[in-house]
Amino acid sequence: MNAWMIRAPRWQLAVLMGLLITPFFVLLFRFGRDATWTAAVPTGVLTAAICAPVLGFMVARQVRDSVAAGGPLTDVDRAAAERAARRGPVPEDEALRLTALRIAEDRVAQLDTARVRARLSGAALLLLSVVLAVLSSPWWWTAAVFWAALLVVSLVAPGRLHRRVDLLRSGAR
Structure with a gap:
């Protein structure tokens, strides 16, 4: 897990989620509803602004739960543990x-x-x-x-x- 995400406050995660989903909503409103770009852009941005805090909260909760499951670790150890939890060889280090x-x-x-x-x-x-x-x-x-x-x-x-x-x-x- 990205070390920045572990330390980021919820509002920063919400902004990140907003930046990630805004293009999706703009394209959805432009092509899914056959709206003009001048209508799709503000509608997509407004929809993303409504959804982003919810997604930011969900990501923050998931990050918090993952940190709690792993316990107190350095950034390097946390990255290695997260990677080992998903893929790759089983770590030789028992801890x-x-x-x-x-x-x-x-x-x-x-x-x-x-x-x-x-x-x-x-x-x-x-x-x-x-x-x-x-x-x-x-x-x-x-x-x-x-x-x-x-x-x-x-x-x-x-x-x-x-x-x-x-x-x-x-x-x-």
Whole structure:
């Protein structure tokens, strides 16, 4: 996890989220609703300004939970533990392996908690995007592809993370 994100206040994370999602909303309003650029830009910016604080809060909470799961670490150790919790060889350092295991187990718990909600939401948004693509604008197929990909990730990610936890737990190289 980026060391800056760990120390950043919520308002900075909200600004970052706003900068990331504003182009998406502008393009959505421009092509999804066939609006002019002069209408799409302010509408997209306003929508992003409304959504960004919520996303900033969610990211801040996720960062806080990840930091709590890993415990007090230096930036270098935290980066290594975060990396080991996701991919790569199992760390030879026992303390680093256990920290990576705690982080991965915390993520498994979060995914298991939100599993049904995420899949139902993804399926509903995929269905809505397909309906809008058929009835409104073909640009909605882009959203349908996005929600389909996110739905696939919600199906694949938990299994992958469970295998990583098992690997970290066994200490296998």
